[in-house]
Amino acid sequence: MGLTLADYGTMAMLFMLIVASLAMYFIRDLMHAVIVYGAYTLVMALIWLQMNTPDLAITEAAAGIGMTVMMMVVIYRTSRKEE
Amino acid sequence: MKDFVLRRVVALLLPFIQMFGIYVIMHGHTSPGGAFAGGMVVGLGVIGFSTVFGIEQGKTKMPEHVTTITESYGTLWYILMGLVGIFKGLPFLANKLAVDVGVPGELTSGGLIGLIGVGVGIRVASTMVTLFFTMMEEEA
Numbered sequence: 113m114g115l116t117l118a119d120y121g122t123m124a125m126l127f128m129l130i131v132a133s134l135a136m137y138f139i140r141d142l143m144h145a146v147i148v149y150g151a152y153t154l155v156m157a158l159i160w161l162q163m164n165t166p167d168l169a170i171t172e173a174a175a176g177i178g179m180t181v182m183m184m185v186v187i188y189r190t191s192r193k194e195e
Numbered sequence: 196m197k198d199f200v201l202r203r204v205v206a207l208l209l210p211f212i213q214m215f216g217i218y219v220i221m222h223g224h225t226s227p228g229g230a231f232a233g234g235m236v237v238g239l240g241v242i243g244f245s246t247v248f249g250i251e252q253g254k255t256k257m258p259e260h261v262t263t264i265t266e267s268y269g270t271l272w273y274i275l276m277g278l279v280g281i282f283k284g285l286p287f288l289a290n291k292l293a294v295d296v297g298v299p300g301e302l303t304s305g306g307l308i309g310l311i312g313v314g315v316g317i318r319v320a321s322t323m324v325t326l327f328f329t330m331m332e333e334e335a
Contacts, residue, residue, distance in 0.1 A: 166227035167227045167228065167229070169227070170219065170227055170228045170229075170232045171228075171229075171231065171232045174232045174235040174236050174239065175232070175235060178235060178236070178239040178242075179235060179239065179323065182239070182242055182243075182246075182327070183326075183327075183330070186327065186330050186331060187330070190330065190331070190333055
C-alpha cells in the first residue's frame with residue numbers, strides 16, 4: 113500500500129471527527145458540546161483543504177465555525193435550561 | 196462584556212475582517228470562496244462586534260432600516276443582472292454584458308458573475324446580521 117504521510121494525516125483527522133461526534137452525543141453540558149462542535153468544524157475545514165477543495169474549506173470555515181457556533185451560543189444564552 | 200483585551204482586539208480586527216470579506220466577494224470568480232462565504236465573513240465581523248460591545252452599539256453600525264434596504268435591493272440587483280440577458284435576446288442570466296469578457300484570471304474577467312456576486316454578498320451579510328439581531332432581542 114503506497115500510503116504517504118498526508119494520507120495518515122487525513123486518516124487521523126477523520127478519526128478525530130468520529131471522536132468529536134461521539135463526544136457531542138455524550139456530553140451533558142450544552143456549552144461544552146458547542147465548543148466540541150467548533151473543534152469538529154475546524155478539523156472538517158482542514159480535511160476539505162487536504163482534499164484539494166479550498167472553496168468548500170472557506171465556506172466550511174465561515175458557515176460552520178462562524179455562523180453555526182455563533183447561532184448555537186445565542187440559542188444557548190436565550191433559551192431556558194432543561195435539567 | 197467588560198474584558199479589556201477582548202474589546203480592544205475586536206475593535207482592532209473589525210476593519211481587517213471586513214476587508215477580507217470584501218476581498219473574497221470581489222474575487223469570487225477567480226479564486227476560492229465566493230459571494231456567499233464572503234458575505235458571511237462580512238456579517239460575522241458585525242456580529243462579533245455586537246456580541247462584545249452590546250447590541251445597541253452594534254445597531255449603530257447596521258441600523259434596521261439599512262439592513263432592510265440592502266436585503267431587498269441585493270435580490271433586486273440579482274434579478275436586474277439576470278434580465279440583461281433577456282434584453283439582449285438571450286436566456287435569463289446569459290453572460291453577455293461585455294463584448295469581451297477579459298483575460299481569464301484577472302479581476303475584470305467573468306463579465307456579469309462579479310457584478311452578481313456583489314449583490315449576493317450584500318444580501319447574505321445583511322441577512323446574517325438581521326438574523327442575529329432578531330435572535331438576540333428575544334433574550335429580554
